[in-house]
Amino acid sequence: MLLSLRQIRRRxxxxxxxxxxxxxxxxxxxxxxKHEQDMLFAGKPYYFKMDALLKRLLAxxxxxxxxxxxxxxxxxxxxxxxxxxxxxxxxxxNDNMIRIAEGFINEYGAGNTSLIAIGRKGFNxxxxxxxxxxxxxxxxxxxYSNNVAEEIVKAIVNSFLSKETDEVHIAHTHFDATLxxxxxxxxxxxxxxxxxxxxxxxxxxPDAGRVLEELLPTYISAKIRGILLDAFTSEHSQxxxxxxxxxDNAVELIDNLTLLRNKARQAxxxxxxxxxxxxxxxxxx
Numbered sequence: 352m353l354l355s356l357r358q359i360r361r362r363x364x365x366x367x368x369x370x371x372x373x374x375x376x377x378x379x380x381x382x383x384x385k386h387e388q389d390m391l392f393a394g395k396p397y398y399f400k401m402d403a404l405l406k407r408l409l410a411x412x413x414x415x416x417x418x419x420x421x422x423x424x425x426x427x428x429x430x431x432x433x434x435x436x437x438x439x440x441x442x443x444x445n446d447n448m449i450r451i452a453e454g455f456i457n458e459y460g461a462g463n464t465s466l467i468a469i470g471r472k473g474f475n476x477x478x479x480x481x482x483x484x485x486x487x488x489x490x491x492x493x494x495y496s497n498n499v500a501e502e503i504v505k506a507i508v509n510s511f512l513s514k515e516t517d518e519v520h521i522a523h524t525h526f527d528a529t530l531x532x533x534x535x536x537x538x539x540x541x542x543x544x545x546x547x548x549x550x551x552x553x554x555x556x557p558d559a560g561r562v563l564e565e566l567l568p569t570y571i572s573a574k575i576r577g578i579l580l581d582a583f584t585s586e587h588s589q590x591x592x593x594x595x596x597x598x599d600n601a602v603e604l605i606d607n608l609t610l611l612r613n614k615a616r617q618a619x620x621x622x623x624x625x626x627x628x629x630x631x632x633x634x635x636x
Contacts, residue, residue, distance in 0.1 A: 356619060359612045363605060370601035376440070377594035383493060384587035390495060391526065391580040398577040405570050408562070409544040417563045419508070419542050419571070423517045429459045430485065430516040432507060432539070433477075434523040434582040435470035437492050441590040444524065445472040447534040451522045455536065456482060465516065467506060469579075485510065493583040500579055504572050511540040523578050524585035532585040539574070542567065 409420075433452045435445045452473065456464050465485040468474035474487050486506045488499055510516045519540040525533045 356612065356615045359608055359615055363608045363612065366601050366604050366608065370598055370605065373594045373597040373601060377591055377598055380587050380591035380594055384584065384591055387493070387495060387580060387584040387587055388526075391577070391584050394573075394577060394580065398573050401570055401573050405542075405566060406544075408566070409542075412563075413544070415560055415563055417560070417567055418512050419540060419567045420544075420563075421541050422543075423514075423541070426517040427463060428516045429455075429464050430467060430507070430510055430519045431455050431464060432467040432503070432519065432521040432523075433469065433473045434521070434579070435468075435473035436586045436590075437471040437490060439472070440593055441586055442593045444532075444586055444589040445470075448522055448524065449473060449476050451534055451536050452477070455520065455522065465510075467503070467510075469503065469582075485515075491583075493586045495576075495580055495583055497576075500576050501572065503579075504568075504575050507539060507575070508568070508571060516540075521578060523582040526581050526584040526588065532588065539571070542570075 409415075431452060433448060435448050439445070449472070452466070461480075461482055465483045466473075466477055468477065468484050468487045468489075470491070471489045474484065474489060478484060486503075488503060491499060507519050511519055518538065520536060521539050522534070522536045525535045527533060
């Protein structure tokens with residue numbers, strides 16, 4: 352069905368309005384991405400050093416114990432910390448994370464799994480499925496907050512130390528580059544010793560137990576901060592890319608509609624010329 356000139360003009364105006372919205376959202380996501388990315392890259396050397404130090408230390412002081420290192424022989428309760436976004440328009444970001452969480456729940460059983468939901472998309476999805484949600488952190492909008500990060504750390508650590516859960520896992524996205532991120536599922540608690548790390552003869556003051564007592568909570572806090580920044584950076588990256596793609600599609604559609612409008616206008620002019628010529632010939636005849 353051919354569109355009239357008026358309908359084509361109306362569609363062009365509609366797509367132009369959409370293009371303005373998607374371009375504005377792209378600019379906002381770009382600014383947010385820059386902010387979160389700077390924080391992520393600034394903290395990465397600290398996170399990596401902390402992780403390497405703890406692995407070497409645990410490999411070297413195998414006799415030292417700590418509640419966060421406890422490997423429980425019988426595991427009945429599992430907690431999954433799931434990071435999704437509060438809003439949409441970020442491509443497959445949330446779908447990938449929800450798919451990982453569903454796989455985890457299917458493996459360990461819905462009755463044995465509790466959810467720590469960070470982000471409204473994951474919270475809404477699993478609330479409808481009647482999955483038990485022990486904690487929810489909504490409305491962050493991809494903005495990192497030290498206060499919220501510490502609340503999440505306390506919730507995770509307390510659930511493990513109180514034996515409410517026997518293992519804690521976290522599903523998040525790892526930011527590789529602006530156009531690349533990887534969905535990731537990893538175990539948080541208990542903290543495992545890395546068997547492949549070489550042993551180092553550390554001199555510890557006052558003793559290994561006191562050092563671990565100070566180091567392990569700091570390590571968990573640093574790890575959660577890094578994971579949150581990773582996830583939020585990935586979210587803004589995906590939304591920026593999605594909005595850029597939507598803007599490009601809108602511009603292409605406007606070009607096609609403009610060409611169609613010009614053709615329709617030319618056809619209308621040609622028709623008018625033919626009608627005038629025909630009328631003139633009729634008058635002559």
